[in-house]
Structure formats: structure tokens, C-alpha cells
Amino acid sequence: MKHYNVSVHHPRNRVPVFVTTNAKDAISMKSIQLTEQLYSYMLQASLKETPVQSELRETTALLPGSVMQIPPEQGQFMGLLTKLLGAKNCIEVGVYTGYSALSTALALPKDGKLLALDSDPQNTKIARKFWKKAGISERIDLRIGPALETLDQLIAEGRHNSFDMAFIDADKTEYQEYFEALMILLRPGGLLIADNVLWSGRVADKTAVDEDTVALRAFTLSLRDDHRISTSVLPIADGLLLAVKL
Numbered sequence: 140m141k142h143y144n145v146s147v148h149h150p151r152n153r154v155p156v157f158v159t160t161n162a163k164d165a166i167s168m169k170s171i172q173l174t175e176q177l178y179s180y181m182l183q184a185s186l187k188e189t190p191v192q193s194e195l196r197e198t199t200a201l202l203p204g205s206v207m208q209i210p211p212e213q214g215q216f217m218g219l220l221t222k223l224l225g226a227k228n229c230i231e232v233g234v235y236t237g238y239s240a241l242s243t244a245l246a247l248p249k250d251g252k253l254l255a256l257d258s259d260p261q262n263t264k265i266a267r268k269f270w271k272k273a274g275i276s277e278r279i280d281l282r283i284g285p286a287l288e289t290l291d292q293l294i295a296e297g298r299h300n301s302f303d304m305a306f307i308d309a310d311k312t313e314y315q316e317y318f319e320a321l322m323i324l325l326r327p328g329g330l331l332i333a334d335n336v337l338w339s340g341r342v343a344d345k346t347a348v349d350e351d352t353v354a355l356r357a358f359t360l361s362l363r364d365d366h367r368i369s370t371s372v373l374p375i376a377d378g379l380l381l382a383v384k385l
């Protein structure tokens with residue numbers, strides 16, 4: 140039997156307790172379940188968005204692929220992480236209409252830079268328009284092309300250990316390869332954020348065997364066991380995996 144030393148916050152006993160794989164009942168689910176009413180309250184009580192961010196969401200909502208856009212509370216959280224890290228150099232893989240990039244860039248200092256990678260020249264036109272409107276376009280360097288090729292170029296250019304924060308939100312079957320490249324490009328202590336690791340719950344459904352779901356499961360497990368990083372999965376939005384490069 141495999142043993143894990145897991146710290147469980149028991150209401151009466153906030154100390155680490157020893158649990159085993161067959162003692163799953165010892166861990167009760169403490170994450171709150173969001174209802175629409177509670178989600179709406181949370182946004183009302185805590186969301187701080189600029190008018191350009193709201194306008195970008197409204198514009199994107201009319202597009203067929205709008206489900207790909209990160210939700211606003213995730214954008215706010217990513218902005219907070221950017222500030223917490225004091226990040227000056229960030230990289231994003233998967234831009235779409237630019238909401239996550241805008242949220243990160245708004246949190247950067249004036250001389251900060253975000254390298255934004257996407258293969259789609261059409262939706263990123265919308266991104267450029269809104270970045271300009273927000274007055275932060277000089278902070279964002281958009282590179283159009285297959286992300287793995289752009290990442291390889293950055294490695295070839297010698298950009299090792301030069302990024303403070305990286306966000307992965309493109310092709311789910313390529314996450315592991317983005318991660319390997321980003322491990323070279325991130326500085327020690329740098330933060331990697333991977334989106335969609337809970338994939339609308341499909342990752343927990345054993346009957347779901349499509350290639351995106353299978354890839355996301357394998358990715359999360361492989362990062363858990365990777366000694367180069369410390370990780371945490373947060374049930375925010377569609378599931379965010381945070382990893383710090385050690």
C-alpha cells in the first residue's frame with residue numbers, strides 16, 4: 140500500500156495527518172461548490188475590470204469560439220500573480236482575442252514585456268485592437284506561428300532562464316511539450332500556469348478517452364511527479380495548475 144503524508148485541514152485539528160490511498164474517506168471535500176447565484180455574488184463583490192477588458196469580453200461573446208476565453212476572475216487572479224511575482228518578463232502560449240494577455244500586461248510595470256504566441260492571425264487582430272485601446276500594446280510582442288516552433292526559436296536565441304511567468308492555454312495535446320520548453324525559458328523561482336487541467340470535469344470521467352482529456356490527465360500526473368517543480372491545482376475556472384520552477 141502506498142502512503143502519502145498529506146496535510147488535511149480538519150476543523151478541530153489543523154495539523155498534518157497521515158492518510159493512505161485506501162483511506163480516501165479521511166479526506167472530505169472542502170472546496171466550495173459554486174452556484175450561479177454565488178458566482179454572480181463573487182463577481183459583484185470582488186471583480187475589478189477595466190472598461191476595455193469588459194468591452195473585449197462583450198466583443199468576444201459574439202464569436203463562435205468565445206468559450207475559449209478565460210473568465211474575468213481568472214484574468215484578475217493572473218494579474219495578481221503577475222504583481223505578486225514582480226514579473227517583468229512573461230510569456231503566454233494561446234492568445235485568442237487577447238483577454239488573458241491583456242490582464243497580464245495591465246499588471247506589468249511600464250517597461251514589462253509579454254511575449255504572446257498564437258498561430259491564428261484572425262482572432263489575434265481583435266487582440267491587437269483591444270491592447271492598443273488599453274494603451275498597453277507596447278508591452279506585448281505577438282508572435283504568430285505554431286507555438287512549439289516559436290518556443291524552439293526562443294531557446295535557440297538563448298532566452299534561457301529569462302521569463303518570470305508563463306501561461307499555457309493552447310493545444311491540450313502539446314501541453315507537455317510547451318512545458319518542457321518553458322522549463323528552459325523560465326527562471327528559477329518563475330511561475331508556470333496551465334489552464335483547463337480540470338477540463339469541465341471530463342478528466343475524472345473514466346469513459347472520456349478523447350485525446351485532449353487523455354493528454355490533460357497525463358500532463359497533470361507528470362507534473363505532480365516532476366522534481367524540478369512544486370505544483371498546486373486550483374479549482375478556479377476550468378482548473379488552473381500552478382508550478383514553480385525550483
Ligand SMILES: C[S@@+](CC[C@H](N)C(=O)[O-])C[C@H]1O[C@@H](n2cnc3c(N)ncnc32)[C@H](O)[C@@H]1O
Nearest residue numbers: 207208209233235239257258259285286309310
Ligand atoms: C483557449 S484559446 C486561448 C484563450 C486566451 N488565453 C484568452 O484568454 O482568451 C487557445 C488559442 O491557442 C491557439 N493555438 C492552438 N494550437 C496552437 C498551436 N499549436 N500553436 C499556436 N497557437 C495555438 C488557438 O489559435 C487559440 O487562439
